[in-house]
Amino acid sequence: xxxxWKLKQQQEAAAAAEASNGxxxxxxxxxxxxxxKKKVTGAQLRVQKDxxxxxxxxxxxxxxxxxxDIMNFQVLLRPDEGMYRGGTFRFSFEIGxxxxxxxxxxxxxxxxxxxxxxxxxxxxxxxxxxxWKPVLNIDSVLVGLQFLFLEPNSVDPLNKTAAKQLQENxxxxxxxxxxxxxxxxxxxxxxxxxLTR
Numbered sequence: 001x002x003x004x005w006k007l008k009q010q011q012e013a014a015a016a017a018e019a020s021n022g023x024x025x026x027x028x029x030x031x032x033x034x035x036x037k038k039k040v041t042g043a044q045l046r047v048q049k050d051x052x053x054x055x056x057x058x059x060x061x062x063x064x065x066x067x068x069d070i071m072n073f074q075v076l077l078r079p080d081e082g083m084y085r086g087g088t089f090r091f092s093f094e095i096g097x098x099x100x101x102x103x104x105x106x107x108x109x110x111x112x113x114x115x116x117x118x119x120x121x122x123x124x125x126x127x128x129x130x131x132w133k134p135v136l137n138i139d140s141v142l143v144g145l146q147f148l149f150l151e152p153n154s155v156d157p158l159n160k161t162a163a164k165q166l167q168e169n170x171x172x173x174x175x176x177x178x179x180x181x182x183x184x185x186x187x188x189x190x191x192x193x194x195l196t197r
Contacts, residue, residue: 043099047071050138060142071095074109077145078196083174084114084149087181087194091123091145093138103132104141110192113180115152115163119189123148124158161186 047070056062061076077089089112094105106128108114108121116124125144127136157163166173176186183193 041097043095043097044071046100047095047138053137054139054142056142057146059146075142075145077149079146079149082150083152083177084181086196087112088196089149089194093141100134100137103128103136104138106141106145110194111190112194113159113162113177113186113191114148115154115157115159115166116148118158122158124153124156126156 051062051070054062059078059080061078063074063076064070065074066072072095073093075091075093077091079085079087079089090109092105092107092109096102096105106123106125108117108123110121111119118124123145125141125148127140127144152162152166154163154166162173162176165176180186180191181194184191
């Protein structure tokens with residue numbers, strides 16, 4: 001919450017500075033009119049609301065690579081139970097101008113062994129595709145991501161190899177998850193070390 005409050009303060013300060021520059025006549029366009037304040041879009045207003053309503057658990061953290069841009073941020077997920085416990089998984093969120101009518105674009109930024117995340121980081125979560133509705137929000141997506149790490153879904157996979165292993169031999173799947181989270185291999189594919197140390 002503190003980060004969101006600070007972000008809002010920064011945005012308000014930047015807007016105030018921009019407005020005062022326009023009033024003092026320092027920012028003029030070719031038509032002689034003063035510089036105008038950037039318009040806040042409906043998508044930005046909705047994202048601000050979603051972020052201010054968040055009540056993040058201790059297993060999640062939001063980070064803003066560009067503090068001025070609330071439409072693009074990262075989420076760190078640290079499962080505290082299940083077979084992915086002990087890992088830190090980083091996701092990028094890109095929110096387009098048609099939000100909330102279109103879902104955010106979410107990618108895992110590490111190569112992880114998971115039935116619902118492919119090797120390019122694409123995430124298979126139904127609410128990011130066909131089940132998205134404008135009443136859903138960023139919190140809904142975060143809950144969905146948490147659930148994927150507690151209960152990987154082998155029925156609707158992006159990584160078919162991992163899904164097949166989960167269906168056929170759950171204990172072997174757990175061993176592969178543990179090995180790959182430490183930067184190990186599955187076959188010829190090397191995975192990123194995501195262990196929190």
